[in-house]
Amino acid sequence: xxxxxxxxxxxxxxxxxxxxxxxxxxxxxxxIIAAVDIGNPFFYLIAVGIGIGVLVEQGSGTSGTxxxxxxxxxxxxxxxxxxxxxxxxxxxxxTIEGFKWRKLFFAQNATPITGRQIAIGVxxxxxxxxxxxVSIYYILLLAFNVVDFGVSILLLxxxxxxxxxxGAVILFAAAKIEKDDxxxxxxxxxxxxxxxxxxxxxxxxxSMPIYLQPIGxxxxxxxxxxxxxxxxxxxxxSNLMVxxxxxxxxxxxxxxxxxxxxxxxxxxxx
Amino acid sequence: xxxxxxxxxxxxxxxGDFTAVNGIDFDVAKGESFGLLGPNGAGKxxxxxxxxxxxxxxxxxxxxxxxxPEQFGxxxxxxxxxxxxxDNLDNELTVTENxxxxxxxxxxxxxxxxxxxxxxxxxxxxxxxxxxxxxALSGGMKRRLTIARGLVSEPDILLLDxxxxxxxxxxxxxxxxxxxxxxxxxxxxxxxTHFMDEAxxxxxxxxxxxxxxxxxxxxxxxxxKEYSSKEVLEVRFGxxxxxxxxxxxxxxxxRMETLxxxxxxxxxxxxxxxxQITAMKLHPTTSLVRRSSLEDVFLRLTGRTLIE
Numbered sequence: 024x025x026x027x028x029x030x031x032x033x034x035x036x037x038x039x040x041x042x043x044x045x046x047x048x049x050x051x052x053x054x055i056i057a058a059v060d061i062g063n064p065f066f067y068l069i070a071v072g073i074g075i076g077v078l079v080e081q082g083s084g085t086s087g088t089x090x091x092x093x094x095x096x097x098x099x100x101x102x103x104x105x106x107x108x109x110x111x112x113x114x115x116x117x118t119i120e121g122f123k124w125r126k127l128f129f130a131q132n133a134t135p136i137t138g139r140q141i142a143i144g145v146x147x148x149x150x151x152x153x154x155x156x157v158s159i160y161y162i163l164l165l166a167f168n169v170v171d172f173g174v175s176i177l178l179l180x181x182x183x184x185x186x187x188x189x190g191a192v193i194l195f196a197a198a199k200i201e202k203d204d205x206x207x208x209x210x211x212x213x214x215x216x217x218x219x220x221x222x223x224x225x226x227x228x229x230s231m232p233i234y235l236q237p238i239g240x241x242x243x244x245x246x247x248x249x250x251x252x253x254x255x256x257x258x259x260x261s262n263l264m265v266x267x268x269x270x271x272x273x274x275x276x277x278x279x280x281x282x283x284x285x286x287x288x289x290x291x292x293x
Numbered sequence: 294x295x296x297x298x299x300x301x302x303x304x305x306x307x308x309g310d311f312t313a314v315n316g317i318d319f320d321v322a323k324g325e326s327f328g329l330l331g332p333n334g335a336g337k338x339x340x341x342x343x344x345x346x347x348x349x350x351x352x353x354x355x356x357x358x359x360x361x362p363e364q365f366g367x368x369x370x371x372x373x374x375x376x377x378x379x380d381n382l383d384n385e386l387t388v389t390e391n392x393x394x395x396x397x398x399x400x401x402x403x404x405x406x407x408x409x410x411x412x413x414x415x416x417x418x419x420x421x422x423x424x425x426x427x428x429a430l431s432g433g434m435k436r437r438l439t440i441a442r443g444l445v446s447e448p449d450i451l452l453l454d455x456x457x458x459x460x461x462x463x464x465x466x467x468x469x470x471x472x473x474x475x476x477x478x479x480x481x482x483x484x485x486t487h488f489m490d491e492a493x494x495x496x497x498x499x500x501x502x503x504x505x506x507x508x509x510x511x512x513x514x515x516x517x518k519e520y521s522s523k524e525v526l527e528v529r530f531g532x533x534x535x536x537x538x539x540x541x542x543x544x545x546x547x548r549m550e551t552l553x554x555x556x557x558x559x560x561x562x563x564x565x566x567x568x569q570i571t572a573m574k575l576h577p578t579t580s581l582v583r584r585s586s587l588e589d590v591f592l593r594l595t596g597r598t599l600i601e
Contacts, residue, residue, distance in 0.1 A: 028371045028446055033400040044383075044394045051385050126381040132347050133375035134398035134446075135367035292349050 033135045041131060041144025045117060046151060056152070057159075060109070064160045067101060068094065068167045087226070091256050094169050099251025100224040102157055102164075102178050103244050106186025108215065109156040113149035114190050115210065118197035121145070122290060129291065138288035146187075146194055146280065153186040154179075170255060177254035185247020188272040191279025192243075198286040218242045223249065246271045294320045298450055298481055299327075299344065303353035306339050313339040315505035316353065321450075326482040330492045330587060331502035332597070337485035338378060340502075341454045344483065346370045358449065371399065374443030378454040380435045384428040388419055388438055391427060392445055399446040409445055416471065417441040433464030437471065444475075451475065453484040457491060469494055489587035501587075501594055508594040513587055520593045521585035522547050522559035526566050528577040529555045538575055545569055550592055557589070 033040070049056065072094035079093045088096040121128035121141070128141050157179055164170045170178070193210075200206050221231065221238040222245035228236055239245035246268040252258035253265055260268075297320035306314040314336040321327040329337040342348035343355060346362030346369040355362055362369040382391050389410055396406035414420045417437040422430060430438065436456065443451055456472065457465040472495055476482055486492050492499050493513045501508045501516070509516055526546070530538055535556055543549045546558040546566060560566045563582030570577065592598060 027401060027405060029400045030368050030371050033371075033398075034367060036400070037398075040397050040400075044397070047390070047394065048383065048385055125384065126377075126379060127383055129347070129377065130381040130395070130442075131398060133345055133370065133373070133377070133443075134395070135371045135400070136398050137367060291347060 028135070030135050034137075037136045037140035038143040038147060041136065041141050042147040042151070044131075045113070045145055045148030048117075049113065049148065049152060056155075060105075060156045060159045061163070064101065064105070064163045068163060068169065071097065072167060072169065087230070089256075089258055091252075091258070092169070094167075095256065096252070097225055098164055098169050099178055099181070099255060100222065100244065100248040102160055102182035103185035103247035103251060104219055104224070105156050105160050106153040106182040106247075107189045107218075107244060109153045110149045110186040110190035111193055111210070111215070113152045114145060114194045115197045115207070117145050117148075118194060119200060119203050119206070122198065123201075123203065128287070132291045138291040139284040141291075142194065142198070142284045142287040143280070146190060146283070149190050149194075150183065150187055153183050153190070157182045157186075175255040178251045181247055181251040181254055184250075184269075184272050184276075185243045188243040188247070188275035188279070191276045191283060193279075195279055195283035195286055198283055198290060218244050243272055243275055294322050296323070297321055298323050298358060299483065300356045301340075301344075301353070302355075304340065304343065304350055304355060305352045306336070306343065306348070307351045312505050314343075314350075317500075317502070317505075317507045319500055319507065319510065321481065321483055323449075324479045324481055326476045326484075326495055326497045328492045328496035328499035329483075329485040329502055330487070330489065330496075330499050330591070331485075332487050332591075334504075335487075335502040336505040337502055338454050341452055341483070341485055345373060345375045345452055371446070372449045374446065374448035374451040376440050376443045376451065376453040376456060378458065380439045382427045382435060382439060382442070385426065387424050387426055388414070388430070389423050391438065392442055395442045396445045401446065406445065409447075413441040413444060416444070416474075418467070418471075431464070433460050433467060436460060436464070436468060440468075440471065444480075448480075450481045450483060453482065455485055455487070457486075457488065465491075489591070492587055499587075501591055503591075503595045503597075509590065516587065516590045517585045521589040523561045523585060524559075524563040525583050525585050525589060526558040526560060526563040527555050527579075527581040527583065528558065528567075528570065529579045530575070530577050541573070541575070542570065545573075548593075550589075552598070557592070559585070559589070 076093040085091055131141050132138060161179055165172055217238060221235060222242040223239050224244065228239040228245060249260055250265065250268045253260040299321040302318050303316050304314055305312065305316050329340060331337050343350050344357065346357065346366045349363055357369050358372055360369050386394065392410045392413060393406055396409065414423055417440065419434060419438060422434060427435065427438065457468050460468065472482065484495060496513060498512050500510045509520065511519065532554065535551065539549065539551050539556060542556060542558060546560045548559040550557040558566060567580055567582065588598065
């Protein structure tokens with residue numbers, strides 16, 4: 024062997040090699056990704072900002088949203104949700120593909136790269152996608168005059184953290200899936216959709232009956248939305264709750280990644 | 294064997310209550326072309342995954358280049374090229390992109406990979422397909438690309454799991470030619486196959502596996518000599534009559550196997566045996582004299598054919 028293989032270097036940077044390969048695959052879909060990431064916020068901002076927002080403000084002004092314009096009130100949630108769906112696309116599909124459809128992970132694992140590095144590489148590439156999607160959304164929010172450029176830029180890291188929390192957990196779930204028959208239907212309709220609706224997205228969580236509020240408490244979207252509102256508009260979230268929101272999201276990232284990397288290693292070693 | 298590249302002792306792998314590999318031993322020397330021959334489910338692929346330093350074992354010891362693959366997975370894998378049974382190329386990427394990305398997984402420099410790609414494209418006869426997406430390649434081309442990919446890091450050992458399964462005869466012959474070249478260059482090959490002709494063509498030495506155990510070990514010629522006769526006379530009398538005449542014929546040859554559609558008669562001289570049968574006024578509908586193959590060895594060892 025004289026090719027110049029440097030195993031310690033692979034042990035340090037293997038996850039980045041995987042991430043860059045994932046980004047290369049993603050770049051093959053750049054037209055579709057760009058169309059989705061621009062089209063989606065565009066339609067939302069027109070429909071909700073101009074349509075529903077006007078209706079809400081005619082009804083109750085901004086009294087229900089702590090004095091914030093309705094579209095600005097939901098903007099942090101839309102951003103976090105964008106990060107979540109972007110990360111989901113780039114973790115769930117590649118993971119099921121990697122283990123099952125085309126078994127790419129087994130090819131990667133036949134090199135000095137480990138299962139742990141594959142999991143982290145997929146996750147890092149998905150985070151890049153989330154940063155891209157959220158940045159486009161943010162630019163459109165500025166263009167539609169929903170937020171002012173300034174402190175509202177904090178919405179970006181907060182949204183990406185929310186997406187990352189969800190993404191780490193879903194990476195583990197996707198690595199667990201042996202039969203993918205109904206996984207996407209269940210995930211889309213029974214996880215993503217209810218989470219989007221019941222996480223204080225369109226109305227404060229506190230206006231829901233108490234028995235529905237736990238959906239928000241376990242939802243990374245709610246935590247990221249509340250953090251975003253506080254960061255961008257001084258929404259009135261207590262300092263204690265800011266810490267709680269942050270800790271919940273950070274814990275989900277850490278626990279999700281530990282479970283996901285273990286599951287990747289276990290499944291590849293079968 | 295002094296300083297074998299691969300040394301396996303008492304290797305066992307159990308999945309639940311199924312024993313896929315049951316206490317096997319073998320060594321592979323540097324530059325050798327070593328085969329695991331056996332039917333589907335013999336435990337060949339499981340053994341290969343353990344040799345590839347990806348799958349864990351239940352018990353036994355394995356040393357590859359002096360290291361335990363379970364303990365030093367990445368270090369061992371740095372020296373291996375792996376060609377899995379099912380091509381796992383990235384269909385969305387082109388031929389060269391696949392080779393390039395794979396080289397990067399070994400931490401190789403861009404410059405090294407770029408030069409290596411030219412060499413590998415020529416080896417795999419894919420120069421004209423270099424910028425074609427993998428999904429547009431034929432089965433044989435994908436297989437050659439998978440082998441080329443396994444060579445990107447200039448491995449000490451190339452592991453091939455069923456390299457020609459699913460390919461048409463022409464594609465198989467091209468592939469055998471390529472693998473033969475590697476063998477000539479001194480690359481250590483370890484391959485599994487359930488094709489006896491493939492094992493005869495490519496392996497210096499092989500083990501015959503069945504139900505997780507090794508039944509015999511030796512060179513193709515040595516195994517044939519040890520477990521079979523020089524020639525085989527295959528005769529058919531029609532499915533009903535085969536059984537009827539079998540006891541009579543068994544007396545005039547060294548050994549006989551009764552298959553559903555034909556009788557295999559083991560002998561040193563097939564033509565002479567056929568004359569004897571004709572003299573007995575038993576007229577087979579078809580007859581064929583051939584030399585013994587590994588298929589006959591397998592049949593002798595297990596009472597079953599390789600491909601069922």
